[in-house]
Amino acid sequence: MHDVKRRYVIPGDKIAEGNFRPLMNVVKSGSTLTATRIGIAETGRDGVKVIPLSGVYIPRVNDLVIGKIVDHSSLSWEVDINSCFSAHLPAQDVFGRDFTPARDDMSKHFAIGDMITARIMAFDRTRDPMLTVQDRDLGKIERGELLMISATRVPRLIGKRGSMIQMIEQATQTRVLIGQNGIVVVTGRNPEGIKLAVRAIKMVEEEAHTANLTQRIKVLLNVPDTPPQQEVSRAPVGTGSDKPQEIESTIDEVEEELEVEGEK
Amino acid sequence: MTQTRNLIDENGKRTDGRTADELREVKITVGTVRNADGSAFIEFGKNKIVAAVYGPREVHPKHMALPDRCVLRCRYHMSPFSTDTRKSPAPSRREIEISKVMREALEPALMLEDYPRAAIDVYVEVLQSDGGSRCAGIDAASVALADAGINMRDLVAACAAGKVDEQIVLDINDTEDKEGGADMPVAYMPRLDQVTLLQLDGKLSQEQFDECIDKAITGCKMVYEIQRQALIQKYFGNETELKEEAAPQ
Numbered sequence: 001m002h003d004v005k006r007r008y009v010i011p012g013d014k015i016a017e018g019n020f021r022p023l024m025n026v027v028k029s030g031s032t033l034t035a036t037r038i039g040i041a042e043t044g045r046d047g048v049k050v051i052p053l054s055g056v057y058i059p060r061v062n063d064l065v066i067g068k069i070v071d072h073s074s075l076s077w078e079v080d081i082n083s084c085f086s087a088h089l090p091a092q093d094v095f096g097r098d099f100t101p102a103r104d105d106m107s108k109h110f111a112i113g114d115m116i117t118a119r120i121m122a123f124d125r126t127r128d129p130m131l132t133v134q135d136r137d138l139g140k141i142e143r144g145e146l147l148m149i150s151a152t153r154v155p156r157l158i159g160k161r162g163s164m165i166q167m168i169e170q171a172t173q174t175r176v177l178i179g180q181n182g183i184v185v186v187t188g189r190n191p192e193g194i195k196l197a198v199r200a201i202k203m204v205e206e207e208a209h210t211a212n213l214t215q216r217i218k219v220l221l222n223v224p225d226t227p228p229q230q231e232v233s234r235a236p237v238g239t240g241s242d243k244p245q246e247i248e249s250t251i252d253e254v255e256e257e258l259e260v261e262g263e264k
Numbered sequence: 265m266t267q268t269r270n271l272i273d274e275n276g277k278r279t280d281g282r283t284a285d286e287l288r289e290v291k292i293t294v295g296t297v298r299n300a301d302g303s304a305f306i307e308f309g310k311n312k313i314v315a316a317v318y319g320p321r322e323v324h325p326k327h328m329a330l331p332d333r334c335v336l337r338c339r340y341h342m343s344p345f346s347t348d349t350r351k352s353p354a355p356s357r358r359e360i361e362i363s364k365v366m367r368e369a370l371e372p373a374l375m376l377e378d379y380p381r382a383a384i385d386v387y388v389e390v391l392q393s394d395g396g397s398r399c400a401g402i403d404a405a406s407v408a409l410a411d412a413g414i415n416m417r418d419l420v421a422a423c424a425a426g427k428v429d430e431q432i433v434l435d436i437n438d439t440e441d442k443e444g445g446a447d448m449p450v451a452y453m454p455r456l457d458q459v460t461l462l463q464l465d466g467k468l469s470q471e472q473f474d475e476c477i478d479k480a481i482t483g484c485k486m487v488y489e490i491q492r493q494a495l496i497q498k499y500f501g502n503e504t505e506l507k508e509e510a511a512p513q
Contacts, residue, residue: 008496008499008500009416010410010419010492010495010496010499011373011410011415011416011417011419012416012417012418012419012453012455012456013455014455025415026418029374034418034455036375036415036416036497037410037413037415037416038410038411038413038495047343052413053300053301053499054411054412054413054499055412056301056319056320056321056412056413057411058320058379084319084320084321084322084379084382084383085322085381085382086322121334124438125379125380126331126380126381146429152413162334165319207498209499210501
């Protein structure tokens with residue numbers, strides 16, 4: 001991973017020339033690879049990509065998202081997932097294959113206005129994304145403080161192997177559920193803790209690409225400086241603990257990037 | 265267009281004291297509109313223009329959506345207080361035309377096929393107008409689009425050139441536009457070396473035309489550097505080391 005070359009780019013900047021594979025936010029014309037977004041360009045062995053620093057959420061298959069039920073037809077719920085496409089949750093996903101609108105009452109499960117955690121089952125931009133709630137920890141969100149951050153800040157909020165979010169959770173005695181679409185739910189017993197966690201999350205969003213952010217969050221949360229957090233026993237509920245691993249590489253790289261800046 | 269007075273003095277200075285190859289002062293600030301997905305504020309001489317980009321978002325009315333690509337909608341509007349005498353806030357013939365040419369100038373830079381069935385809305389609001397507001401509007405809109413994180417092949421930089429006292433000059437101001445011989449707004453993608461807007465109001469000979477377009481493109485390149493710095497300042501601050509690495513090769 002250490003032979004990865006990184007630098008800042010804006011749209012139209014030439015990143016590399018030669019036999020590289022364009023991965024993310026990169027176009028190739030001839031042998032020139034050009035960035036299409038503002039962000040951090042990475043040239044690695046497997047190809048060239050740009051980690052974007054701005055933009056709205058575009059769904060991807062397998063993303064864990066938090067959405068709001070806005071409507072339902074006789075066969076599916078319509079879910080607002082903070083994107084330009086509204087998602088659909090088929091009733092069959094909840095009731096099983098033998099679902100019939102005549103017998104099963106859809107409003108028993110999810111009513112309009114309910115918030116749900118779901119995974120994107122299928123999406124290819126030609127049709128609206130399809131959701132599923134058939135997995136551990138998915139389904140209706142009963143309580144919590146809701147806030148929205150930019151989807152491009154989600155990897156930073158999670159941190160390297162979930163370090164940032166773990167730190168916030170432990171210091172404030174809360175549980176933080178993060179959707180890839182930038183919707184965050186904070187739950188906890190102590191209202192003061194929730195307030196502090198919300199402040200920390202907003203600070204991460206606003207200062208995501210600045211150096212020494214972890215340090216400043218530590219100060220805000222009154223976390224002692226030295227000891228790296230030990231793995232504490234955590235209930236599996238909603239800490240986003242399965243998702244962060246999947247996007248770990250991006251997180252690592254953003255984090256490392258920031259560390260490099262910090263040293264300068 | 266009849267010229268009533270000399271617009272270039274014996275020292276070669278123009279009405280606002282610039283030389284023939286000089287741009288007005290340009291200042292761009294990124295991210296000025298909090299509610300928008302991307303925004304920019306540009307001061308191009310006396311022009312003060314806000315551009316705000318929303319999207320990609322759902323298309324309303326739904327039947328406008330295209331199955332294979334995104335719809336780009338542009339609105340150029342001049343505030344009633346942007347001119348000397350009050351301008352009616354209703355869209356005029358001129359504003360409708362500029363909205364259209366602006367859309368066509370930005371479209372080639374955007375990768376609209378990445379967002380099928382969605383729409384991107386670009387609002388350009390002129391708060392104070394001087395000559396060349398369409399070019400300044402395109403400059404701001406292009407920066408706002410990049411700020412909104414929409415996939416782009418290149419930024420679009422725009423600048424006008426024209427003929428004043430039979431001399432080709434860069435970046436026509438309001439007086440020169442009204443009293444001068446010709447005005448040629450050009451929008452240009454510097455990295456791709458492609459022109460996306462070319463208009464001409466007035467008469468030019470073949471040689472003058474060539475000189476004029478060359479000068480306008482030079483101006484676009486100068487504007488591009490300012491756009492670039494504005495974006496880098498917003499996103500990367502003053503971290504020079506990586507910034508230099510990202511600078512043009």
